[in-house]
Amino acid sequence: MSHGIHTIDTGFVRPQFDAAYLMVEHGRGAFIDCGTNHGVPRMLNALQDAGLAPADVDWLILTHVHLDHAGGAGELMARLPAAKVLVHPRGARHMVDPSQLWAGASAVYGESVMESTYGRLRPIPADRVVEAPAGHVVELAGRKLLCLDTPGHARHHLCVYDEQANACFTGDTFGLSYREFDTAKGPFVLPTTSPVQFDPDALHASLRRLVALKPEAMYLTHYGRVTDVERLALDLHAQIDAMVAIAHAAQQDGGDATQRHQRMRSALSDLYGTRARTHGWHGDRAALLEILGMDIELNAQGLGVWLDSTQERSR
Template sequence: MNHGIHTIDTGFVRPRFDAAYLLVEHRRAAFIDCGTNHSVPRMLKALDDAGLGPADVDWLILTHVHLDHAGGASELMARLPNARLAVHPRGARHMIDPSQLWAGASAVYGEEVMEATYGRLRPIPAERVVEAPDGHIVSLAGRALRCLETPGHARHHMSIYDERANVCFTGDTFGLSYREFDTAKGPYILPTTTPVQFDPDALHASIRRLVALKPSAMYLTHFDHVDEVEKLAGDLHAQIDAMVSIALSAQEQSPDAAQRHEAMKAALADLYLSRAHAHGWHGNRAQLLELLGMDVELNAQGLGVWLDSLQKRAS
C-alpha cells in the first residue's frame, strides 16, 4: 500500500537522480521538496496524473533550502493558489528573501550557470511561509506529517515523519541511494556532506533519531524509497566514520588545502568503489565516477570545511 505517496523525478542532472514527493489524502495534496524551476511542469503533471489540480494543494514542505530541493519553490508556489510553504525556521528567511541564497551560490557557480541550472529565485510572500520547528505537525486533511530537526547535512535540515504511512522523508539526512547501484543485495547507500555545514556527530545523531521511529521505509531525495532501514543505517554510520578518518588523514599528510582536497577525493572514490564491489556492483572506477563524481567532489568539499572549522575552534 503506497498511502497516496507518489514519487516525482524532478529531471535534475539525470533520470532517477533527484526526487520530490506528492502526498494525497482525501483529495488534498502536499508536495515534499520540489526540485528546480525547471521541475515545475513535472510537479504539475504529477498532480494531474493523480486526478488533482493546483487548487487542491495545501502544502509545499521543504526538507532544506539547498537548490536541488527548493530552487523551484517560488515558481511552484506561484501556481498553487491555496498552498502554504513549511520550512525549518533557519530556512524561512531564505524563501522570503532569496537574495543571500542566490548570491552565495552565484559566487561559486556564476549567474549564467545558476539561471541555466536552477532558474531565477523569487521571493515568496511571508504570509504564505510557515516556520516548522522541531515537532511541528503539518496537517494534510487530518493526516499528521511531523517535522523533525535532523542536522548534520545542514543546520536547517528537517525530515518529515508520516505517521499514517510510517515512513520518513529524509532529504539528504539518510544519504544517497542511486538505483544504478542496486544489486541482489538490495540498495547501496552513502552519506552526503555539504560544502558549508557538515557535522558528522550531528549526522550520526539524526540518523539514529529517524531509525528509532522504526519506519518501514525512508524516502530519499536521491533517489526514491529504500527499506531495510536498520541495515542501511549501519552502512551510513560506518561510512561517516570512514570519511572522517579519510579527512583527518588527509589533513595530517597534506596541509595544503588543494592537495588535501585531491587526496580526499581519491580516498573517497576508493571507499565508495570498494563498498560497491562488496555490494555486488560490477562497474569500474570510471563508471563509478560517472555516477558519483559530483558527490565525491561535494563530500570532499564538506569534509574540508569541517576540518577548517575544527582548526578554528582549536585556535
C-alpha cells in the same frame, strides 16, 4: 501500499537523480521538496496525473533550502493558490528573500550557470511561509506529519515522519541511494556532506532519531523509496566515521588545500568503490565516477570546510 505517495523525477542532472514527492489524502495534496524551477512543469503534471488541481494543494514541505530541493519553490508556489510552504526555522528567511542563496551559489558557479541550471529564484510572500520547529505537526486532510529537526547535512534540515505510511521523507539526511547501485542485496547508500554545514556528530544523532521511529521505508531525494532501514543506517554510520578518518588523514599528510582536497577525492572514491563492489555492484572506477563524481567532489568539499571549521574552533 503507496499510501497516496507519488515519486516525481524533477529532471535535475539526470534521470532518477533528484526526486520530489506528492502525497494525496482525501482529495488534498502536499508536495515534499520540489527540485529547481525547471522541474515545476513535472510537479504540475504529477498533480494532474493524480487527479488534483493546483488549488487542491495545501502544503509544499521543504526538507531544506539547498537549490536541488527548494530552488523551484517560489515558481511552484506562484501556481498553487491555496498552499503554504513549511520549512525549518533556519531556512524560512531564505524563502522570503532568496538573494543570499543566489549570491552564495553564484559566487561559486557564476550567474550564467545559475540561470541555466536553476533559473532565477522567486521570493515567496512571508504570510505563506510557515516555520516548522522540532516536533511540529502539520495535517493534510487529517493525516498527521511530524517534523523532526535533523541537522548534520545542513543546520536547516528537517525530516518528515508519516505515521500512516510509517515512513520518513529524509531529504539528504539518510544519504544518497541511486538505483544504478541496486543489487540482489538491496539498495546501496552513502552519506552526503554539504560544502558549508557538515557536522558528523549531528548527522549520527539525526540518523539515530530517524531509526528510533522504526520506519518501514525512507523516501530519499536522491533517489526514491528504500527499505531495509536498519542495515542502511548502519552503513551510513560506518561511512561517516570512515569519511572523518579520511579527512583527518588528508590533513595530516600536509600540503596545501588543493592537495588535501585531491587526496580526499581519491580516498572517497576508493571507499565508495570498495563498498559498492562488496555490495555486489560490478562497475569499474570509471563507471563509479560517472555516477558519483559530483557527489564525491561535494563530499570532499564538505569535509574540507568541516576540517577548517574544527581547526578554527580549537584555536
